[in-house]
Amino acid sequence: MRMRILLHICCGVCAAGAVQELKAQGHSVTGFFYNPNIYPEEEYHRRLGSVQKAAEQLGFELYIGKYDHNEWLSLAGKFKEEPEGARRCEICFHARIKRTYEHFLNGDFDAFTTTLTIGPMKNASLINDIGSRLAGNSFLQADFKKKDGFKKAMELARAWELYRQNYCGCEWTRDGVTPHLK
Numbered sequence: 001m002r003m004r005i006l007l008h009i010c011c012g013v014c015a016a017g018a019v020q021e022l023k024a025q026g027h028s029v030t031g032f033f034y035n036p037n038i039y040p041e042e043e044y045h046r047r048l049g050s051v052q053k054a055a056e057q058l059g060f061e062l063y064i065g066k067y068d069h070n071e072w073l074s075l076a077g078k079f080k081e082e083p084e085g086a087r088r089c090e091i092c093f094h095a096r097i098k099r100t101y102e103h104f105l106n107g108d109f110d111a112f113t114t115t116l117t118i119g120p121m122k123n124a125s126l127i128n129d130i131g132s133r134l135a136g137n138s139f140l141q142a143d144f145k146k147k148d149g150f151k152k153a154m155e156l157a158r159a160w161e162l163y164r165q166n167y168c169g170c171e172w173t174r175d176g177v178t179p180h181l182k
Contacts, residue, residue, distance in 0.1 A: 002026045003110035005140060008100035009033050009062075010169070012050025012162040014115035017153025018144045019058045022113075030109065031055055034065030034099045036072035037092050038169035044069075050163040057160050065099055080172045085123065092170070094130050101135045111140040118144035118153055119168075 005022055009015045009031045022029050033051050038044040044067055055062040075095055079088035097114055104112040114131065117124040124143040131139035144150075157164055167173045 002028070003140075004108065005029050006100065006104045006107060006109040006112040007031050008096055008112070008114035008116070009051050010035055010096075010115050010119075011047045011165060012052075012054040013153050013157040013164055014118045014144070015051050015054040016058065016156035016160065016162065017118050017149050018113075018115040018142075019054070019060055020152065020156065021142075021144055021149060023058070029058075029060045030107070031060055031062040032065060032100050032103050032112075033062060034096055034103075035169060036066075036068050037076070037096070038067075039069060039171040041067070041069070043165070043169070046163050047165060047169075053160060053162055054156075057156075063103065065103070076170070084168060084173050085121070088170070088172070089123075089168075090126060090130070093127050094134075097127070097131050097139075098134055101131075101138070104135070104138065111138055113140040113142050115144065117142055118149050120145055120150050 005027045007018060007029050015031060019029050033048055038047060052062060072095065076088045076091045079091065082088050093116060100112055100114065114127060116122050116127050128141040132141065
């Protein structure tokens with residue numbers, strides 16, 4: 001069944017892979033870039049530019065959520081000492097999926113989902129659980145890394161010369177190493 005999907009997008013690489021997969025399934029896709037976790041602000045703008053380039057390549061409409069890093073810090077900052085993949089990440093996923101759900105409720109969409117599951121280090125089961133708890137059947141469960149999804153996304157990123165970051169976005173992992181492991 002063809003659906004109108006609102007897709008939370010974390011970066012251009014992930015957008016390329018997830019949008020291509022959703023379109024191959026026959027869905028129409030609208031992107032929603034909401035990532036207050038990204039630090040520094042210059043990095044946020046690099047990733048936004050990459051998403052805009054992917055939107056142009058794949059022909060999808062893109063909404064841009066408000067960038068409020070201080071709001072995100074108030075949610076996740078107390079967990080800054082935890083390694084990537086722990087409670088801080090769960091809070092971050094929840095915040096971004098929740099804001100996407102709010103955008104979904106104000107739009108003309110059949111379902112929504114997130115590109116977060118395309119990352120090889122991201123827990124798709126946790127992400128899908130958060131989305132389902134927030135929105136029930138309105139959240140389209142997916143694991144975009146399956147069937148070589150991440151590999152295909154990287155191939156598109158190379159072909160389109162999309163910016164490829166080397167950390168999730170938050171300041172506590174931007175050197176590629178969590179605080180415990182330095």
